[in-house]
Every structure is written in C-alpha cells, then in structure tokens.
Amino acid sequence: MPTDDAIEGRIAANLRRRREELGLSLAQLAARSGVSKAMIAKVESGLSSPTAGLLGRLCAGLGVTLSTLMIEAEASEVSHQPAAHQPTWRDPATGLERTLVAAASPFSQVEIARLKLPVGTVVEYSLAPARGIRQHIVMLSGQLVFTIGGETTDLGPGDSLFAIVDRPTRFEVPGTSPPEYLVIQEPG
Incomplete structure (x- = not known):
C-alpha cells in the first residue's frame, strides 16, 4: 500500500x-x-x-x-485495485481517512471511496465544486450527520443518501463509534 x-x-x-x-x-x-x-x-x-x-x-x-x-487512472477496460494497493489519505487536522477504492477512468467516470471519521469530527467543505457532483453515501457502520446547503440528514448503518453536491457540505460524527461509509460519485 x-x-x-x-x-x-x-x-x-x-x-x-x-x-x-x-x-x-x-x-x-x-x-x-x-x-x-x-x-x-x-x-x-x-x-x-x-x-x-x-x-x-x-x-x-x-x-x-x-x-x-x-491517483492517475490507467486507461484499461478492466481495472483491478487490490485492497493492499488502494491509496489512503489522512487529514492531519481531523483524522479523516479516505481510501480510494476505484478511480475514474476513460471508461467510467464513477469514483468510489471508503471514508472513516473519528468520533466528534466535523468536516466542512465551504466551497461547492465548480460543477455539481452526483454523490451517493452508503453507510457501513456508525452514525453520520450530512448537511448540504442547510438541509441535514442523519445516517446510520445500512442507510444511503443521494445528493447533487452543488452547495457547501458538512459531515459531523455525533455518536460514540466512528462511522465508515462509501462515497460513490460521478460528475454532474
């Protein structure tokens, strides 16, 4: 890795x-x-x-x-990313851990990332993407409060959410166990 x-x-x-x-x-x-x-x-x-x-x-x-x-995606119709080779980035300020499970490529614009957040963490993206991103959040474990443009949704294990991310967003961890979730996104 x-x-x-x-x-x-x-x-x-x-x-x-x-x-x-x-x-x-x-x-x-x-x-x-x-x-x-x-x-x-x-x-x-x-x-x-x-x-x-x-x-x-x-x-x-x-x-x-x-x-x-x-990551720079390789141009191939078949792309295999073994777990041991999936890059993980850690936010030095919040402890957010983001693993790139599948990168976009010339054959698919879909990206999949697995995120983990420490309990009590708040991550704010105050600036919306230059173009809207279609994003699914799929909860694997823990609790997460997702806010987009002032609209808040509480998410728990097994829950999913779809949003077009074209406004500021906020992720907050209110519970006692760190959440783990998938983010599946594609350009809008």
Whole structure:
C-alpha cells in the first residue's frame, strides 16, 4: 500500500499539474478557491499537509475531485485495485481517512471511496465544486450527520443518501463509534 508521504506527494504533483494544464497562475487558483497563493505553493511543493477542507476548496477551484488528485487512472477496460494497493489519505487536522477504492477512468467516470471519521469530527467543505457532483453515501457502520446547503440528514448503518453536491457540505460524527461509509460519485 502506498505510504501517506507518497500519497501526499502524488496529490501535490497532480494539483500543480492540473493547475498548469488549466493555465492558471497561483493567484488565479487562489481567487477561484479562496486559498492563499502562499498556501497553494506550500501544498504543491509538499511543505504543508493539506486538510480535507483545504483540499475541497482547491478541488472546487480546479474542477476536479480529490480522487483525481490521489491517483492517475490507467486507461484499461478492466481495472483491478487490490485492497493492499488502494491509496489512503489522512487529514492531519481531523483524522479523516479516505481510501480510494476505484478511480475514474476513460471508461467510467464513477469514483468510489471508503471514508472513516473519528468520533466528534466535523468536516466542512465551504466551497461547492465548480460543477455539481452526483454523490451517493452508503453507510457501513456508525452514525453520520450530512448537511448540504442547510438541509441535514442523519445516517446510520445500512442507510444511503443521494445528493447533487452543488452547495457547501458538512459531515459531523455525533455518536460514540466512528462511522465508515462509501462515497460513490460521478460528475454532474
């Protein structure tokens, strides 16, 4: 399995690559994302470990998902991702753990991630994606409160939720056991 440092390095390199592909300067991405030029430079150079909220704002400014920054999908009609090789990223501020189970590819734009959050955690994505993302949340265990644009839903084991993520979102862990859930998403 890739190490945390390898995944953070991949995120940093892909962040810079995507920004450059779009022809954006640091100042332009800063304006789009609400993240300072200095912080973007630190993340791109690997000098700072970004939080989930910060990555959410950068992804929104670039019009990509976090999965896109975590891994470059191989172009194949059949893609096998053994569990031992699925990259996991950890938010240094909240402890959120995000494992990329299946990345999008030229053959499928669907992405699947498995997330775990520590009890008491709140993760806010204050900036909506540049384009709406169609997202399913499937609870495996624990409790989760999901809020999108002011509408709150309590989720428990076995529950599922569909939302078009085109507004700010918030994830909160109210219970006594950490939730684990799948996020299945595709571009809107």
